[in-house]
Amino acid sequence: MFKKLLITLSVITYIFCGSIEGTVSYAGSNKTAKSLKMDSDPICGTAHSVPPKKEDFILNEKNQFKNVIVWLKNVDYKDELKSDPATIDQLGCIYSPHVNVFTTAQKVFIKNSDKTLHNVNSQSKINQSFNSAQPAGVPDIEKTFTSKEDPFYIKCDVHPWMKAWVMVSDHPYFAITDENGYFKIDNIPEGTYEVGFWQEKLSNLPKKKYVISSNSSEVVVSKDATTKLDFEFQKPVKKAKK
Numbered sequence: 001m002f003k004k005l006l007i008t009l010s011v012i013t014y015i016f017c018g019s020i021e022g023t024v025s026y027a028g029s030n031k032t033a034k035s036l037k038m039d040s041d042p043i044c045g046t047a048h049s050v051p052p053k054k055e056d057f058i059l060n061e062k063n064q065f066k067n068v069i070v071w072l073k074n075v076d077y078k079d080e081l082k083s084d085p086a087t088i089d090q091l092g093c094i095y096s097p098h099v100n101v102f103t104t105a106q107k108v109f110i111k112n113s114d115k116t117l118h119n120v121n122s123q124s125k126i127n128q129s130f131n132s133a134q135p136a137g138v139p140d141i142e143k144t145f146t147s148k149e150d151p152f153y154i155k156c157d158v159h160p161w162m163k164a165w166v167m168v169s170d171h172p173y174f175a176i177t178d179e180n181g182y183f184k185i186d187n188i189p190e191g192t193y194e195v196g197f198w199q200e201k202l203s204n205l206p207k208k209k210y211v212i213s214s215n216s217s218e219v220v221v222s223k224d225a226t227t228k229l230d231f232e233f234q235k236p237v238k239k240a241k242k
């Protein structure tokens with residue numbers, strides 16, 4: 001009887017869920033990304049036949065944004081969280097992936113696949129920060145970020161161009177846009193939500209110099225339906241000089 005009730009309950013939960021999907025784009029002009037200069041460490045430079053590009057502002061020809069974090073704000077999530085381990089690799093002196101969202105339950109392995117020394121320096125403010133030298137061939141650094149936190153970066157003190165971004169979520173409703181700016185978030189309980197959009201450059205503009213826009217949007221999720229939610233980042237507006 002109890003088992004039957006449990007099954008019925010889980011079916012109900014399933015029925016009352018929906019999805020959101022959409023494309024994130026940019027209203028400003030499309031600039032070609034600059035190449036990274038890796039000359040200071042020959043092991044990094046020779047790892048690439050073509051010099052890799054900067055990854056902080058990646059648009060396709062239709063001005064659609066890669067690597068935007070999309071997430072539901074203010075969710076009170078009580079179920080078990082995704083806990084399969086994740087990896088950030090250092091390969092060719094680049095962090096891969098460049099933008100990451102982990103849950104508070106996930107183990108993260110930071111790997112050095114290069115034959116050179118890296119120094120992993122986390123700029124987290126809520127989760128405990130760390131600063132660990134990682135010579136070639138040493139075991140992965142294992143971390144779990146146990147508190148929810150807005151995006152912060154991890155840098156390498158040996159190679160100043162190396163940067164990866166990490167957001168920590170206490171619920172599973174998030175996505176990172178692909179090379180066509182596309183995202184989809186599934187299994188969202190029906191309701192009205194505020195959706196946040198984070199882009200590495202546009203969400204980190206200095207408040208003194210720029211008018212900061214909210215970069216969020218409201219959405220209604222209905223059962224068994226996929227709600228369309230496209231979002232466009234506006235071109236940054238500079239504050240008038242006093």
Ligand SMILES: [Cu+2]
Pocket residue numbers: 093117118119156157158159162
């Ligand atoms: Cu490095």
